[in-house]
Amino acid sequence: MTLLTPGLALSALDLLRLLHRNALTASGLLSDLKRVGGMPSAEALSLSQTLNWLEVDGDGVLHPTPAGQRACSQGDYRLALRQVILDFADIVAPDWLQNATYGRSRVLAFAGPGIAQILVEAEVATGVADDVVEFWDLLASMARGYRDDRLLAIGRRGERLTLAHEEARTGASPRWIALDSNQDGYDVLSVKAADDPAPLSIEVKTSTVGTTGSMYITRKEWEQATDSPNHTFHLWDLKAPSPLLAVVDVAEMARHIPTDGGTGEWREVRVPFGTFTSLFNAVSL
Structure with a gap:
């Protein structure tokens, strides 16, 4: 798309x-009207289709969708441009969107000149009026949803790899706990060994950027780890051509977990994957 x-x-x-x-019709538009509003009609049509602003009836005639009607009904030039940005972010989920969680200066710096100019003309590049703040809050909300969806997909890849690995290791089918509930403090329930049916709870952490990435361990996850008779962490490095796995026991992970001090209480800790570089190995699945 242009x-x-x-x-x-x-x-x-x-x-x-x-x-x-x-x-x-689309063909009639392109043949009879070469430009719309100063731009090639094909480009205007392409953007409208990308943003789900158009639909086609049984006769092939183009009509605005409810989203398209909302966009073009904005009586104010600034509000119309804001709606364009919001629809574009929602449908396309461009790379620059992730910067919205860090504030508008990051978006303006990384979105490119076209998007930045729209934001300027929409009068949201500066100022703290309520409607400006509301716009950036909406954009940040979209960014968080997009980021969370992406992180969930990455996490699921690691969990699937752990399921396959554990079945190959033990000959028993593990349970995918995290699929049914994310409140248990671990992701997979396996057994200690093929000849030992004692339950083994596994917390899975996954990185697509190799050992330069980090994992986040919540207090609940750590309490589950220390309360369980048998618990381990599976760290998956998906950057390599073939997945690499580090199996980290509770004692080893404990070296990197903080303790409470005074009236302070930790809730989450970031641990670099690189801490366990020596433990990563290729696995056959």
Whole structure:
């Protein structure tokens, strides 16, 4: 898709308004109208389709979707551009979106000149008016959802690898605890060995950036680890061509867990994957 710019955004909005007044098919639009709002009609059509602003009826005629109607009904130029950004972030989930959780200066620095200019013209690049703050809060909320979805997908990959590894190691089918509930403080329930059916709880941590990544251990996860008779941590490095696994026991992990002090109480700790570099090995699955 063509890079998003203020001109392209406004052309897509103009296209929606045009379709309110005229019955056009996609082919008719492209053949009869070369430009919309100063931009090639093909680019305006492409952006509108990307943002799910258009639908086609049984006769092939283009109509604005509810999302498209919402975008083009914004009477104020600034509000219309804000809606473009929000729809673009929601549908496309561009790389720059993750910066919204760190504040608008990060977005303006990393989003590229087209997006930055839209934000300037939408009058959200500066200022602290309530509507400006609300815009950035919405964008940050989208970013957190996108980031959480991505982290969940990465975590699930590691959990699946642990399930396969444990079945190969023990000959028994482990239970995927985290799939049913994330409140138990561990992810997989296996057994100690093929000849030892004692339960083994496993907390799985996964990195796609190798040993430069970090894991986060919550207090609940640590309490589960220390309360369980048999518990271990599986650390998966997915950066390598083939997955690498480090199996870390509770005693080894304990060296990197903080203690409470005074009235203070720790809730979460970050531990670098690189701490356990020597423990990573290739596994056959």
